[in-house]
Amino acid sequence: xxxxxxxxxxxxxxxxxxxxxxxxxxxxxxxxxxxxxxxxxxxxxxxxxxxxxxxxxxxxxxxxxxxxxxxxxxxxxxxxxxxxxxxxxxxxxxxxxxxxxxxxxxxxxxxxxxxxxxxxxxxxxxxxxxxxxxxxxxxxxxxxxxxxxxxxxxxxxxxxxxxxxxxxxxxxxxxxxxxxxxxxxxxxxxxxxxxxxxxxxxxxxxxxxxxxxxxxxxxxxxxxxxxxxxxxxxxxxxxxxxxxxxxxxxxxxxxxxxxxxxxxxxxxxxxxxxxxxxxxxxxxxxxxxxxxxxxxxxxxxxxxxxxxxxxxxxxxxxxxxxxxxxxxxxxxxxxxxxxxxxxxxxxxxxxxxxxxxxxxxxxxxxxxxxxxxxxxxxxxxxxxxxxxxxxxxxxxxxxxxxxx
Amino acid sequence: xxxxxxxxxxxxxxxxxxxxxxxxxxxxxxxxxxxxxxxxxxxxxxxxxxxxxxxxxxxxxxxxxxxxxxxxxxxxxxxxxxxxxxxxxxxxxxxxxxxxxxxxxxxxxxxxxxxxxxxxxxxxxxxxxxxxxxxxxxxxxxxxxxxxxxxxxxxxxxxxxxxxxxxxxxxxxxxxxxxxxxxxxxxxxxxxxxxxxxxxxxxxxxxxxxxxxxxxxxxxxxxxxxxxxxxxxxxxxxxxxxxxxxxxxxxxxxxxxxxxxxxxxx
Numbered sequence: 278x279x280x281x282x283x284x285x286x287x288x289x290x291x292x293x294x295x296x297x298x299x300x301x302x303x304x305x306x307x308x309x310x311x312x313x314x315x316x317x318x319x320x321x322x323x324x325x326x327x328x329x330x331x332x333x334x335x336x337x338x339x340x341x342x343x344x345x346x347x348x349x350x351x352x353x354x355x356x357x358x359x360x361x362x363x364x365x366x367x368x369x370x371x372x373x374x375x376x377x378x379x380x381x382x383x384x385x386x387x388x389x390x391x392x393x394x395x396x397x398x399x400x401x402x403x404x405x406x407x408x409x410x411x412x413x414x415x416x417x418x419x420x421x422x423x424x425x426x427x428x429x430x431x432x433x434x435x436x437x438x439x440x441x442x443x444x445x446x447x448x449x450x451x452x453x454x455x456x457x458x459x460x461x462x463x464x465x466x467x468x469x470x471x472x473x474x475x476x477x478x479x480x481x482x483x484x485x486x487x488x489x490x491x492x493x494x495x496x497x498x499x500x501x502x503x504x505x506x507x508x509x510x511x512x513x514x515x516x517x518x519x520x521x522x523x524x525x526x527x528x529x530x531x532x533x534x535x536x537x538x539x540x541x542x543x544x545x546x547x548x549x550x551x552x553x554x555x556x557x558x559x560x561x562x563x564x565x566x567x568x569x570x571x572x573x574x575x576x577x578x579x580x581x582x583x584x585x586x587x588x589x590x591x592x593x594x595x596x597x598x599x600x601x602x603x604x605x606x607x608x609x610x611x612x613x614x615x616x617x618x619x620x621x622x623x624x625x626x627x628x629x630x631x632x633x634x635x636x637x638x639x640x641x642x643x644x645x646x647x648x649x650x651x652x653x654x655x656x657x658x659x660x661x662x663x664x665x666x667x668x669x670x671x672x673x674x675x676x677x678x679x680x681x
Numbered sequence: 682x683x684x685x686x687x688x689x690x691x692x693x694x695x696x697x698x699x700x701x702x703x704x705x706x707x708x709x710x711x712x713x714x715x716x717x718x719x720x721x722x723x724x725x726x727x728x729x730x731x732x733x734x735x736x737x738x739x740x741x742x743x744x745x746x747x748x749x750x751x752x753x754x755x756x757x758x759x760x761x762x763x764x765x766x767x768x769x770x771x772x773x774x775x776x777x778x779x780x781x782x783x784x785x786x787x788x789x790x791x792x793x794x795x796x797x798x799x800x801x802x803x804x805x806x807x808x809x810x811x812x813x814x815x816x817x818x819x820x821x822x823x824x825x826x827x828x829x830x831x832x833x834x835x836x837x838x839x840x841x842x843x844x845x846x847x848x849x850x851x852x853x854x855x856x857x858x859x860x861x862x863x864x865x866x867x868x869x870x871x872x873x874x875x876x877x878x879x880x881x882x883x884x885x886x887x888x889x890x891x892x893x894x895x896x897x898x899x900x901x902x903x904x905x906x907x908x909x910x911x912x913x914x915x916x917x918x919x920x921x922x923x924x925x926x927x928x929x930x931x932x933x934x935x936x937x938x939x940x941x942x943x944x945x946x947x
Contacts, residue, residue, distance in 0.1 A: 502731060
């Protein structure tokens with residue numbers, strides 16, 4: 278047996294530390310920036326007339342009153358100055374004093390007020406990331422360029438979701454994606470991976486090396502069953518930090534042609550109602566955690582449907598819709614809700630789909646990266662990436678293309 | 682009209698009241714974690730039991746508690762009607778709604794294969810085995826349920842109940858000759874088992890595949906699955922009350938199965 282995992286303990290009589298959110302109110306232009314930051318992009322507004330980059334977000338160009346358009350930009354710059362904030366009337370920042378900030382002269386033009394990584398000092402080159410803060414809004418964070426990022430910076434940790442030492446539930450661990458996820462989480466240093474195994478249980482599960490590895494606990498879990506979910510959640514040792522929902526039910530079939538109602542209904546049961554049930558069960562558990570997060574793996578078909586897998590795509594669309602609302606609900610609690618879009622997976626459900634397909638291990642890596650970068654929306658693999666790019670560029674055309 | 686009940690009924694009720702006749706529940710509890718039969722993945726699957734609370738003395742119903750439930754017709758302790766199988770598709774009154782009420786109550790013979798099944802999970806009940814059983818215990822009378830007591834109900838709640846391995850499920854059951862013997866020569870009402878199906882776990886690989894389903898239902902006989910407490914029944918003399926739900930055109934139904942048996946069964 279391995280040594281028991283160090284458990285988080287606290288004085289039971291002391292009142293629990295309240296958690297606050299960073300200030301939330303933002304302009305519409307700033308929300309546009311946050312929406313792009315959620316995709317892991319670094320964007321600035323560029324003036325259509327004079328070509329100047331501007332920051333913070335505005336409605337018109339401050340130099341010439343021209344139209345502004347969002348553009349992906351180079352994120353390099355030089356640290357001009359720094360300061361440490363030691364007092365504030367804001368509840369969130371009061372929890373995290375002292376707080377180091379600085380100004381960075383971005384290579385593309387503007388000078389930005391940024392959160393400053395503890396390894397950076399005045400005069401140094403910096404890479405500026407657009408990260409989402411606790412309130413879900415984009416904020417500029419300057420980090421040392423091209424170096425190994427020291428994640429122990431407490432300010433930076435506020436923007437990311439650490440995996441090391443955390444208790445993480447994988448809702449369907451038996452699937453190819455789930456299995457890869459369990460392995461990847463263990464390698465990433467998770468404290469405890471709770472692997473949900475949907476019935477029917479097989480004797481082979483008890484011999485699967487990934488499930489009997491140290492730091493892995495298996496629980497019977499079927500998110501289409503309220504009782505199973507409640508019992509599984511009650512069996513998790515210690516507080517739950519992160520939930521990764523890998524459950525899905527990919528099946529071919531159209532709407533009027535080859536649409537197997539029983540299978541398609543099950544796809545909805547897993548993807549939509551399952552997500553809702555899981556979310557209701559874990560939301561209060563995650564809400565109390567310093568770095569709570571919910572990661573959902575969903576098909577890129579959720580964006581516009583698919584004539585080949587109509588029922589599955591519809592179920593995934595419903596899932597996406599629920600996920601957006603859930604993200605909004607969880608923002609109040611400071612819990613991050615991350616989506617990982619994927620195209621066809623290299624697994625038993627997509628045997629007849631020609632490549633390119635995405636390896637389950639790559640989806641797992643994308644989920645871990647999304648957590649560690651605090652990125653709300655990611656695409657795993659070329660198919661999902663390409664689809665997202667096309668959809669963002671021309672939704673009407675992409676919808677037509679996907680359903681030809 | 683007379684207020685005096687039929688003497689036989691009156692005597693039965695008196696015996697039930699006095700405990701001379703025991704009422705034994707042969708039903709497993711219907712819950713979402715009770716396993717259902719698993720078919721190869723290319724086929725449609727049996728849905729397990731599901732329950733969602735509509736209200737429980739709360740805002741959705743301040744004074745009442747009730748649930749929505751859903752399941753397959755063959756979930757939990759259940760009844761197989763002749764129409765369940767292709768061989769029984771043309772059987773007259775072969776769906777649960779059409780079964781004669783007189784078929785809801787029949788006597789039973791209990792064939793104990795507990796020892797054999799413990800030694801061999803794939804134990805096959807053969808005609809030879811049944812003939813030897815008759816030599817030891819007496820002839821199987823006509824129009825009886827044949828209850829196969831395998832001890833499998835003791836495995837409920839463990840992986841070994843469905844007993845799924847890479848090569849499929851492993852559980853005991855009859856072969857085709859045994860089924861023909863029971864159905865054609867002993868005129869059985871049906872076959873009742875503790876396992877998840879009347880057929881053995883590996884019965885799809887038999888030379889005559891799935892003989893229990895095929896032969897029982899082809900001759901208009903019934904099946905009862907996922908029974909429990911068969912160890913409380915005498916070899917002869919128990920009466921089985923099994924009433925499937927009246928589902929229009931239904932192929933089977935979850936149900937409560939009760940046995941009436943003498944208390945001093947010995």
